[in-house]
Amino acid sequence: MPLADYACHPDESRGRRFSEPAAPSRTEFARDRDRIVHSTAFRRLVYKTQVFLNHEGDLFRTRLTHSLEVAQLGRSIARTLKLNEDLVEAIALAHDLGHTPFGHAGQDALNTCVANHGGFEHNLQSLRVVDDLEERYPQYNGLNLSFETREGILKHCSRANAKRLEDLEPNGVAERFLENSKLRSPSLEAQLCNLADNIAYNAHDIDDGVRSGLLSLDQLNDCRLFESFRLETLQQYPQLTGRRLLFEAIRRMLSAQVYDVIAATTANIEQSHPKSVNDVRLDKPLVAFTEPMRLQSLELNRFLLANLYRHPQVMETTERAQNIVVELFKAYCNDPAQFQFDEKSATVSLYRAVADYIAGMTDRFAAREHERLTGKKVFMSDGMSDIAS
Ligand code: MG
Secondary structure: OOOOOOOOOHHHOOOEOOOOOOOOOOOHHHHHHHHHHOOHHHHHHHHOEOOOOHHHOOOOOEHHHHHHHHHHHHHHHHHHHOOOHHHHHHHHHHOOOOOOOOHHHHHHHHHHHOHHHOOOOHHHHHHHHHHHHOOOOOOOOOOOOEHHHHHHHOOOOOHHHHHHHHHHOOOOOOHHHOOOOOOOOOOHHHHHHHHHHHHHHHHHHHHHHHHHOOOOOOHHHHOHHHHHHHHHHHHHOOOOOHHHHHHHHHHHHHHHHHHHHHHHHHHHHHHHOOOOHHHHHHOOOOOOOOHHHHHHHHHHHHHHHHHHHOOHHHHHHHHHHHHHHHHHHHHHHHOHHHHOOOOOOOOOOHHHHHHHHHHHOOHHHHHHHHHHHHOOOOOOOOOOOOOOO
């Protein structure tokens, strides 16, 4: 299927930081996607928390399965809108590479640890992973991805960090976060990944929440978006209960959101009529829900925040996970030999090196390192033997 004019065309890419000859059989964005899939950081996602800690159960989403769901939703919408599917897939698979172990709890704790040394932002860390931290190629650090993939990965960025990035790479991926920038949006592929992320976690966190027993189907009556599809399902299958009712309601809810995004975005594109990705960058974001769906999605998000992410049981594990991160940070800073920090050859401060090292850890590796360094066993069911290297 030919791409629309407003899509990212691989032969018009703004290129890589280190130029390379074109691949014989793959487009530049397909090549980015392949590099991401082969990276070490990508394999670690399987043992990183989404909401439930990795060892709490085998069927909960991890960062890896979450990223695959984002890629699936993103690709199917991209195809209909004639956007670049390979680029959407590359951004979706890379968007969470910078997440710490233990989900947002780990990130918040790490951010507190380095608050006086530049802070920690997971979006920026995802970019750092693909730009600097992966060590796979003889010629350069990182994966040397295309501008468009990197632009999509950097979803948010503080102004201070944007300035720092812009100094290193003028008119680069951080330009749009600067105060006087004329750029208002990233590519449509990047915008789409952002929304697909939102659709994916809202849906799968209902599933994981009910599976864990922390959310009940009755409680979900309070959430209009889910409730409307539960009732619709029951109209067609009055006998349906339990799991199958839950799955069918979620499936319908996902479909409705996908079609809503396609309809609203098509209308926005018709109205703004961008002729190129540069037009897209100068415009307001065009990939969007309709207003009623936006409000219902926001309501679902708030419901999950109040009833799942802040559930006492989740908060309790969150607190323990945060202690692990804080104590690991202190232990490595006090004795850098514990993680092979070479002060003479280091290109970053000790604090940044420790933050990078902890951010790269899987949940279980962090728990084991914490036990090794402090003698404390925080989670009981970590029986695995492999390490995050
Ligand atoms: Mg995500």
